């Protein structure tokens with residue numbers, strides 16, 4: 001599954017399963033998280049960047065990683081957990097795509113550059 005298909009799947013799950021199918025009390029909070037994930041994934045997949053450093057806080061890698069660190073449990077289990085049972089979009093590749101960023105920016109120790 002290529003990255004563009006991942007993004008298409010995320011948007012379809014947001015618009016269909018989540019907006020029409022999710023009715024939890026935290027829907028407003030999850031909706032913002034979901035939208036931010038889609039924005040960062042769009043930047044990443046299209047290489048829309050402010051600078052070239054993938055560790056920079058302005059990078060889409062950092063943005064997705066931060067969302068995954070702060071809300072990974074809900075993202076993996078609710079947004080892309082397959083609990084809605086409707087989607088034809090496989091959720092597993094989407095979770096794998098998002099989770100690869102989980103450690104980005106985590107290691108602040110960087111001894112490789114001395115400038």
Ligand SMILES: [Zn+2]
Nearest residue numbers: 050051056058
């Ligand atoms: Zn930057």
